[in-house]
Amino acid sequence: MIQVGNIDLDLFAKKIRYYTLKQFTLMGFGHYGGSLSIVETLAVLYGKHLNASPEIRDDLNRDYFVLSKGHAGPALYATLYLKGYFTEEWLGTLNKNGTKLPSHPDRNLIPGVDMTTGSLGQGISAATGIALGNKIAKRENYTFCIVGDGELNEGQAWEAIQMASHNKLDKLIIFVDDNKMQLDGPTLEINNPLDFVKKFQAFGYFSKRIDGSSVTEISEAVVWAKANHDKPTAIILDTIKGQGIPIIEEMGNNHHIRPDKATNNEIIKVMNILGKEIEVNG
Template identity: 50%
Template sequence: MTTETKELKALAAKIRIAALTAINSIGSGHTGGALSIADALAVLYGREMRVDPANPSWPERDKLVCSKGHAGPAVYGTLAVKGFFPYEELRTLNQGGTRLPSHCDRNKTPGIDMTTGSLGQGVSLACGMALGEKLRGRDSRVFLIVGDGETNEGQVWEGFSFASAKKLGNLVVLLDWNKRQLDGWTVDIHDMGDFEAKFKAFGFDTVKVNGNDVDELAAALERTRKGGDKPYAIVMDTVKGAGIKEVAETAMNHTYPVTDENLAIWKERLEAEIKELEG
């Protein structure tokens, strides 16, 4: 394992602790879908994205749109670990007056680039942002996390076809193929078929990776740096609840309680992992 791999894996574990800490402060939340994207967030903020925690609205930065806005706690966890705002603030999740609402809000949270929550809308917003970067002549990129259940929304496909038609090579879609949505397995609720084939048919430069493997994610993201005329799609084969065995093995884990007891056990486990990785 390379040093960088170890660092990214450790960061992913820290993001998981931070997200679970945030959710624990209100007892329960969108735990499964937050955990499934922790590795992607680690690679994005730990390696790929050009950001400055001290200057969250730096115009030249790369931007993230988490269109599955309910995964807010995972993004907040990442931003807190990276120093965009005080770590202790994670404990204010969903409290009255908080800067950390359940769904991402660009007007409230330092480091949140776009408001999301009504599924599908983040895709169009990210397209507009990527188009704007191009028109401004900047080399900034827009990273867009989309849930697999979210792709039930027609707007997602309007946006994807727009991205392709307008040659948004500075847009990178990370599809969180965690195979579960609120009511159960996606193949049972509304089977969307082969995502890789769909993205290719929509004109995306497409790869499929293990979305809980930081090395595969890093390699896939590095490929997207070359830009060009095609938007990029990374179909991330993930486990909903990844990193926490009890959550991952519970079929209906769209929401999952993070009790004080659970948090203590999971945190201890993740901290041991971090200790080993950081030697």
């Protein structure tokens, strides 16, 4: 079992990316694109800023994390494995009969998952409720939530965003994975999201855009968010769907893919390179 703490975040991101790809290659298909685009953010949260671990999973004062874009579950599973919530054997059962790792996170099956998600738009509502409950209980813990850019087509999401602002949930930190693609195509063509930073600011948030592939910028943004008071914070992640794996980045539609043999072999080559880098660097 691999343990991590306050560690080399670039290396941790490589580990998450490697084990995310390993799950997909074993299964033969899946939501590659949106899982890979949040790897760096998961590395920063679970490697440095999120006060959560298997030892305190039942502590009400720990931090909470909600993956609203639940189809990116395999990236979260890789992260939870690396944090010691379960063994590597679980990763080989992704979405198979009898698995504890379904395609979307399930809090009743997976240790370390705070909220069942997958119905897009609902996770951000749950995260808002968790943050409100903690505020009412006068706890000082944080609630983090990753929401997809396409997911923000949902009206329910904006109801939750407004409600969080109204209640001054300054311990709620939302990340928008702006990878610019959704199930049916580019977000600009499906439903132009306009300027996410300005939209969140109009809803009463602290908000800014950062490079979602830079663990340094993400970590600095979390520090900035925690220094904010009396308002929730939205960090817009400028990402690429399939981030970190060029052959997937370059696909026209990589939301959910079933790679042919040649493509799968190329993905496995990249995965093996990552594996060797991890082995060399620990």
